[in-house]
Amino acid sequence: xxxxxxxxxxxxxxxIASWPQVQDSSLSFFITxxxxxxxxxxxxxxxxxAHCADLAAKAGATRKGxxxxxxxxxxxxxxxxxxxxxxxxxxxxxxAKKVMVASSVANLHSSKNNVGPRLSLTETGDTIxxxxxxxxHDILTGSDSDxxxxxxGGDSTCGNWTKETDAGGAQVGHYNxxxxxxxxxxWNSAHLSYGCxxxxxxxxxxxxxxxxFASDTPLPIHPVGRAxxxxxxxxxxxxxxxxxxxxxxxxxxxxxxxAADIEVQVVGVxxxxxxxxxxxxxxxxxxxxxxxxxxxxxxxVPAGAYLIQLRFR
Numbered sequence: 001x002x003x004x005x006x007x008x009x010x011x012x013x014x015x016i017a018s019w020p021q022v023q024d025s026s027l028s029f030f031i032t033x034x035x036x037x038x039x040x041x042x043x044x045x046x047x048x049x050a051h052c053a054d055l056a057a058k059a060g061a062t063r064k065g066x067x068x069x070x071x072x073x074x075x076x077x078x079x080x081x082x083x084x085x086x087x088x089x090x091x092x093x094x095x096a097k098k099v100m101v102a103s104s105v106a107n108l109h110s111s112k113n114n115v116g117p118r119l120s121l122t123e124t125g126d127t128i129x130x131x132x133x134x135x136x137h138d139i140l141t142g143s144d145s146d147x148x149x150x151x152x153g154g155d156s157t158c159g160n161w162t163k164e165t166d167a168g169g170a171q172v173g174h175y176n177x178x179x180x181x182x183x184x185x186x187w188n189s190a191h192l193s194y195g196c197x198x199x200x201x202x203x204x205x206x207x208x209x210x211x212x213f214a215s216d217t218p219l220p221i222h223p224v225g226r227a228x229x230x231x232x233x234x235x236x237x238x239x240x241x242x243x244x245x246x247x248x249x250x251x252x253x254x255x256x257x258x259a260a261d262i263e264v265q266v267v268g269v270x271x272x273x274x275x276x277x278x279x280x281x282x283x284x285x286x287x288x289x290x291x292x293x294x295x296x297x298x299x300x301v302p303a304g305a306y307l308i309q310l311r312f313r
Contacts, residue, residue, distance in 0.1 A: 028214035035208030040158025040196030052212035064214035085147025089215030096125035136207030
């Protein structure tokens with residue numbers, strides 16, 4: 001038998017009866033008041049999203065889909081980049097004091113946004129120090145000023161938010177729109193941090209904080225791994241909202257360039273297999289697998305981030 005190979009699709013969601021519309025003035029944007037504490041190792045995008053959701057819940061904003069404003073980079077290992085601007089929904093977004101920070105994705109990435117030292121607040125309505133020895137005005141983004149994955153070469157996302165080392169670096173923005181760097185007034189793309197460890201972050205006025213946005217749409221399915229036999233994975237289905245006892249059905253689409261022996265699995269962020277959706281010999285062409293939010297035992301899984309993993313040989 002051949003060796004299993006795989007492609008992985010990131011899928012982050014919460015099991016709720018419906019996706020709330022982000023159209024009121026309640027909290028839908030903040031800078032995290034606390035860092036995860038592992039330097040640039042945020043646990044990937046899923047770990048960063050969970051951190052946003054946890055802080056939002058503690059602040060009383062529990063019915064919104066929270067996303068970290070972070071990009072990831074393509075690399076020679078097969079990782080496909082994800083743009084921060086594609087993760088955060090359509091807006092508008094309001095800070096903890098119910099002041100609009102941006103009306104839309106386009107407005108957020110224009111000179112007319114309200115991101116800045118007076119309105120970019122934490123989930124509790126406080127400001128992050130932006131001057132003196134305690135300054136932590138550098139916010140992790142890994143992004144260019146237009147919200148796409150940083151493209152100047154080298155590692156600018158601390159290994160796609162998985163590394164805590166003195167080496168490497170992360171592209172940061174100046175939430176106070178001031179300071180040094182290549183683009184000191186850019187809230188999302190000012191310069192590269194000195195490294196990916198907590199110590200290196202401190203040297204570059206970075207506290208390991210991230211921007212968090214509430215979204216009114218489910219996360220898009222982004223391919224984060226590919227292999228020669230599998231064409232680029234794509235979302236071909238829709239999100240079906242059912243009652244909570246059934247959960248939310250997810251449709252995962254994939255396309256095989258040739259016939260292969262496959263397994264489609266749901267895997268937790270800890271790597272543990274949750275459920276097997278499909279297995280066996282499969283013909284070339286388009287296919288789909290469905291998941292209703294239940295594990296192998298039939299019980300509903302906890303809310304959180306999961307991976308849809310396509311293995312083949």
